[in-house]
Amino acid sequence: MTLCLLTITTPSAVEDVIVDWFLEQEDIGDFNSMPAFGHGSHEGKMSVAERVTGRSRKTMFQLHLSLPTVERILAKLKKDFAGTEIHYMMSPLMRAGDLTAYEA
Template identity: 30%
Template sequence: MSELCLTLICPPAVEEKMLDLLLLSPNVTFFTSTATAAHGMAHEDLDQTEQVLGRARATKIQVIFAAADKAALLDAIRQQFSGAGLRYWVTTVAETGEIT
């Protein structure tokens, strides 16, 4: 089975809602979330501290899922988070597994 990795850069304001969506999604096999700094954001979208630092606070979420579920997963995210400022990219996963 072919798997993909969806990487999301999520603003703090919608982080919990995004995590809830992923936890309830039947299409998601596994995901992680970590605090991160986002660079290259529009200046007007940053608060004063972020403008001085040149980076925005964000959460990086990486989701592993079956390639066949890509459209359904992205559609669900688009429906709930339109206009929320999410950034994303999708990459192919060469191999996954669990070290036991």
């Protein structure tokens, strides 16, 4: 099975909605979230303060999932959050798990 690391960056204003949405998905288990900042002119609708500082507040989520699950989740996100400034990155993941179950 091919594992992927799916990183999703959202405006902080929709963080709680995205967390709830992830928790409702049967094929998503544990995931991580952390504060982040977006930089650059591509950052869409930045406030005056964000334009002055050159960064906008974001929330970054990381999930490790199988490739078919990532494709399903991305399709659902595109449908349920059309028009929301959500950015994603998908990377291959060699291994993921808990150290309590780690065998060298």
